[in-house]
Amino acid sequence: MNWENLKKNEKALPEDSMLADLYALSRKIKGTEVNTTVSCNSINGESPRNFSNQFFMNAFGQISFMSPGCKIGQCCFCSYGASDVKLTPEIVAKEMDKFKLTILEKQKQGQNIYSILLDSVGSILDYNEFPKECLDVVFEKLNELLDEIKNIQNVIFETHYQTLGSYDEKGNYVASNAIEKLIEFKNKHPEIGTFIIELGFETANSELRDTLLFKHLDDETYKKSVKLLKENGIEVDVNVMATLPFLSAKEQISQSSESILKALSPLSDNGYGIDCVTLFPLNVRKYTFCNYVFNAQEAYNKKHKACSPQWMKKDFPIWSMVATLNHLIEIGREDLLKKVSVAWFGGRGISKDNSEVYPRDWEETYDDFVLYRKNLSGENSRVNIIKRLAKHPKFIKFMEETMSENSTDLSYYDRAGYLHDLINEMNLPYTEESKCNAFE
Numbered sequence: 173m174n175w176e177n178l179k180k181n182e183k184a185l186p187e188d189s190m191l192a193d194l195y196a197l198s199r200k201i202k203g204t205e206v207n208t209t210v211s212c213n214s215i216n217g218e219s220p221r222n223f224s225n226q227f228f229m230n231a232f233g234q235i236s237f238m239s240p241g242c243k244i245g246q247c248c249f250c251s252y253g254a255s256d257v258k259l260t261p262e263i264v265a266k267e268m269d270k271f272k273l274t275i276l277e278k279q280k281q282g283q284n285i286y287s288i289l290l291d292s293v294g295s296i297l298d299y300n301e302f303p304k305e306c307l308d309v310v311f312e313k314l315n316e317l318l319d320e321i322k323n324i325q326n327v328i329f330e331t332h333y334q335t336l337g338s339y340d341e342k343g344n345y346v347a348s349n350a351i352e353k354l355i356e357f358k359n360k361h362p363e364i365g366t367f368i369i370e371l372g373f374e375t376a377n378s379e380l381r382d383t384l385l386f387k388h389l390d391d392e393t394y395k396k397s398v399k400l401l402k403e404n405g406i407e408v409d410v411n412v413m414a415t416l417p418f419l420s421a422k423e424q425i426s427q428s429s430e431s432i433l434k435a436l437s438p439l440s441d442n443g444y445g446i447d448c449v450t451l452f453p454l455n456v457r458k459y460t461f462c463n464y465v466f467n468a469q470e471a472y473n474k475k476h477k478a479c480s481p482q483w484m485k486k487d488f489p490i491w492s493m494v495a496t497l498n499h500l501i502e503i504g505r506e507d508l509l510k511k512v513s514v515a516w517f518g519g520r521g522i523s524k525d526n527s528e529v530y531p532r533d534w535e536e537t538y539d540d541f542v543l544y545r546k547n548l549s550g551e552n553s554r555v556n557i558i559k560r561l562a563k564h565p566k567f568i569k570f571m572e573e574t575m576s577e578n579s580t581d582l583s584y585y586d587r588a589g590y591l592h593d594l595i596n597e598m599n600l601p602y603t604e605e606s607k608c609n610a611f612e
């Protein structure tokens with residue numbers, strides 16, 4: 173691997189040279205749904221197919237704008253990279269109108285939508301990615317939508333914590349312009365029950381974030397941004413990953429349950445003061461560092477007739493997510509389940525090759541997790557659903573296997589070193605052209 177070439181012109185890489193290599197490679201590998209759509213279509217002389225996607229489930233609706241992609245663009249599990257899509261206020265207005273029409277149509281068919289989520293391929297509140305004029309149109313059109321559709325109770329924006337505020341010359345943390353606009357909008361809409369900002373978090377373990385996920389978060393600033401939102405009556409929902417890559421199953425369960433506990437603990441108790449958590453399983457997607465190194469491990473195993481280390485298995489069963497939630501019940505914190513939702517997965521047609529996108533056995537839990545999201549009481553309360561799933565023979569088998577795992581004492585940094593050596597030895601290609609193959 174020509175690491176020096178990879179790092180040329182790359183900014184904000186870690187000081188540690190080995191980690192800098194891995195971060196730079198992750199940036200290069202990254203492609204996006206947008207990227208593959210736009211690049212490949214433009215090669216064929218066609219225009220991009222669409223500028224937003226809409227997803228609906230139960231009472232929830234989402235509009236996800238195609239955009240130039242996340243400016244961080246390096247997290248090992250994420251395929252949100254860069255593209256040449258240019259959003260304009262006119263395009264955004266059209267896409268928002270389409271979203272409203274779909275919700276109205278669903279309403280006519282008896283499906284009322286109570287929660288809407290607005291996001292882009294990264295951060296909808298980042299003006300570099302989603303221009304200020306486009307965000308103005310989002311608020312304008314959202315106003316029209318809320319005027320016409322009276323059922324909506326929750327409005328959610330997904331963004332990166334760095335877009336929420338910054339430090340002024342006196343060192344005070346102040347709201348960004350985008351957040352000021354959101355606060356102003358919120359204050360004009362007291363009829364909306366909750367405005368929520370959804371943030372990436374993944375894990376409360378900063379060493380793990382920095383060495384294996386390539387997702388640096390400044391904990392102090394993160395907590396300040398949470399405080400600022402809450403002071404302005406905006407709730408915060410963070411994404412916690414249930415099946416963290418490069419960990420053994422046992423480690424995954426303890427890391428994700430610990431992260432939930434820390435995220436939901438008050439700021440005064442050294443927690444993050446988060447209102448709610450969305451737990452999600454890892455989808456090993458094409459054009460991510462994760463997928464690249466898992467392929468390298470497979471090639472290595474073939475060449476050397478070897479087995480993957482326990483923490484390097486490309487097997488992410490959905491039972492790990494059940495185990496995390498069940499663990500909260502077992503330690504007497506079942507009260508928290510009311511605040512822990514699960515990301516939806518399955519049935520979204522993101523990839524033609526489903527096995528690459530969804531966690532193993534997702535179908536076995538899908539209906540229960542659809543119910544879980546509704547946060548009902550009685551037989552189908554979240555606690556009862558998890559207790560039920562914990563009796564599933566596949567869950568019992570998964571837990572038996574997990575408990576009999578040998579523990580590893582390899583540090584996160586040494587695991588990153590292992591990945592670096594593996595990449596060097598296998599030297600798999602990560603070419604730009606390979607991104608286009610995804611579209612074939």
Ligand code: SF4
Binds near residue numbers: 243250294295387
């Ligand atoms: S996980 Fe979030 S911050 Fe990281 S590259 Fe993806 S969109 Fe950007």
